[in-house]
Amino acid sequence: MSLTESVLNGDPLALARLLTQVEKDSPEGRRALDELFPHTGKAHLVGVTGAPGTGKSSLVNQIALQYRRQPEPKRVAVIAVDPSSPFTGGALLGDRVRMRDLSGDPGVFIRSMATRGSLGGLAQATASVAQVFDAAGFDVVLIETVGAGQAEVDIARLAHTTLVVEAPGFGDDIQAIKAGILEIADILVVNKSDLPSADSTERALRGMLDLAHPVARTFRHHGQVMSVPGGEPEKAPLWIPPILRAVATDGTGVEALAAAIGQHAQHLRQSGDWNRRERLRLEVELEALVTEALVGRFRTKVSEKRYNDVLEKVVARSLSPWEAVKVLLSGR
Numbered sequence: 621m622s623l624t625e626s627v628l629n630g631d632p633l634a635l636a637r638l639l640t641q642v643e644k645d646s647p648e649g650r651r652a653l654d655e656l657f658p659h660t661g662k663a664h665l666v667g668v669t670g671a672p673g674t675g676k677s678s679l680v681n682q683i684a685l686q687y688r689r690q691p692e693p694k695r696v697a698v699i700a701v702d703p704s705s706p707f708t709g710g711a712l713l714g715d716r717v718r719m720r721d722l723s724g725d726p727g728v729f730i731r732s733m734a735t736r737g738s739l740g741g742l743a744q745a746t747a748s749v750a751q752v753f754d755a756a757g758f759d760v761v762l763i764e765t766v767g768a769g770q771a772e773v774d775i776a777r778l779a780h781t782t783l784v785v786e787a788p789g790f791g792d793d794i795q796a797i798k799a800g801i802l803e804i805a806d807i808l809v810v811n812k813s814d815l816p817s818a819d820s821t822e823r824a825l826r827g828m829l830d831l832a833h834p835v836a837r838t839f840r841h842h843g844q845v846m847s848v849p850g851g852e853p854e855k856a857p858l859w860i861p862p863i864l865r866a867v868a869t870d871g872t873g874v875e876a877l878a879a880a881i882g883q884h885a886q887h888l889r890q891s892g893d894w895n896r897r898e899r900l901r902l903e904v905e906l907e908a909l910v911t912e913a914l915v916g917r918f919r920t921k922v923s924e925k926r927y928n929d930v931l932e933k934v935v936a937r938s939l940s941p942w943e944a945v946k947v948l949l950s951g952r
Contacts, residue, residue, distance in 0.1 A: 623648070624655045627756050632729065635756055639731055642748045653748055656755035661898065663697075663754040664885050667779030669765045669804075674787040675811040678868035680764045684722055685871070686878040687760055697753035698722070698730040699746060699763045729758070744912070747778055747905050776804035777904045780897055781884045783877075785809045786825065788817035802828060805861050807880050813865035813873065825863050859887050922948055 623641075626634030641649030666683075668676050680698060687694040722728045731749060746763065753761045765775050776782050784805035802808070802825075810822050862880055866873035888894035919927075930948055933939035939947070 624652045627652075627656070627752065628659065630757065632726070635729065635752070639749055639752060642752055643733065643745045645745065649748075653751060656752060659755040660751050661754065663750075663758055663761050664781065664881075665750055665754075665761050665763060665779045666881060667763045667765065667775035667782040668785060669775050669782065670785030670809075670811075671787075672766070674785045675868045676764050676785050679783075679785060679809065679811055679866060679874070679877075680762050681722060682866075682868050682871045682874040683878055683881075684728055684762060686874050688722075688725060688727055693727055694759035695727045695757060696729075697750075697756075697758040697761045698728065699749055699753075699761065700730060700732045701746060701763070701765050729753070744908060747901075747908075750778065778901060780888060780894065781806045781881055783807050783809055783881075785811050786821055787812045788815040788821045806859070806884050807877070808861050808863045809877060810863065810865045811868055814867050818865065822863055822865070829861065829863070857887065857891055859884065859891075859893075918948075921951075 621629075623634055623638050627638050638649065638652055642653065643649075668680055668683075670676055677700065680700070684696045684698060687696050722730060731753075733746060733749065750761050750763065763775060763779060782804050784802055784807075786808065787810070808825050808829075810818055810825070812818070813822075864873060864877050864880060866877055868874070885894075888897065927948065930939065930944045934941055934944050
C-alpha cells in the first residue's frame with residue numbers, strides 16, 4: 621500500500637511520514653500532494669493569529685477540546701507554526717507544551733512547523749500541510765501563527781475563518797486599532813478577559829468596528845477586490861465580526877467561540893463566500909508555486925559567478941537593482 625493510500629485509510633504513522641516529506645518538499649511529497657488534491661476541499665481551515673503572549677496556544681488547545689467534546693466529535697488537526705531557530709532552522713515546539721490536554725486523543729493530530737524565515741508568520745509549506753490534513757479526513761484544521769504583529773496577514777489568504785486574539789495590557793488602544801492585522805478578523809477574541817483592563821480593550825475593538833465601512837466588507841476580502849462571476853455580492857448578508865471574551869486557562873467563553881466559528885462557516889456557505897475564498901486561496905497558492913518555479917529555473921540558467929558579479933556591482937552602487945534584474949534576465 622502506498623503512503624498516499626495509507627493516509628487516506630487513516631494511518632497516523634503514514635500521515636506523520638508524509639507530512640515530513642511535504643515539509644522537505646521532496647519528490648515523494650510533491651507526488652503525494654498531486655494524488656491527494658482531489659480528496660481536498662472539505663475541511664474548515666481556521667486561522668488563529670495575534671500578538672505574542674495573547675494566549676493563542678492555550679486558546680487553540682481549548683477550541684480543539686471543545687470540538688472533541690461535542691455530541692458528534694470532530695476530527696481536529698492543529699498546525700502550530702513556531703518561530704525558527706536562527707541556528708538550526710528548526711521549531712522550538714513550545715506550543716505543544718500548552719496542548720498536553722490533547723495528547724493521546726486519536727481524533728487530534730498536532731504538527732509543529734518552523735516559519736523558516738517567512739515574514740508573514742507562515743512557512744510556505746503550511747498550505748500543503750493543511751491540504752494533507754484535509755485529504756486525511758480532518759473536519760477542522762486549526763492553524764496557529766507565530767504572532768508577528770501587524771504584518772501577519774498571510775493567514776487570511778489560507779484560512780476560511782480568521783480569529784484575531786487580543787489581550788488586555790498589550791500596548792495602547794491605538795496600537796490595537798491600527799490597520800493591518802485587525803482588518804483580517806472574522807472573529808475578534810479578547811483573551812485573558814478576567815483581567816481588569818478587558819473592558820477598555822473590548823471598547824477599543826468595538827470602536828474600530830463601528831468606524832469600519834460596512835459596504836467595503838461586502839466587496840472586498842481581506843483588502844483585495846474580488847469579482848464574482850454570475851454572482852451579486854452586494855445582496856449577500858453582511859458578516860460583522862463578533863467580539864467575544866475568553867479565558868483560555870480555564871475554558872471560559874470557548875463554547876461560545878466554537879459556536880461563532882460554526883456560524884461563520886455557515887454564513888460563508890450560504891452567502892457563497894466559501895467558494896470565493898477557496899478560489900482566492902488556491903490562486904494565491906498557485907502564484908506562490910509559479911514564482912518559486914520561475915526563480916528556480918532562473919537560478920539554473922544563471923551561474924553563481926555571474927550572479928555574484930552583478931550583485932557586487934549593485935553593492936558598489938554602479939548598478940541599480942532594477943538594472944541588475946534587466947542584465948540578469950537578458951543574459952548580457
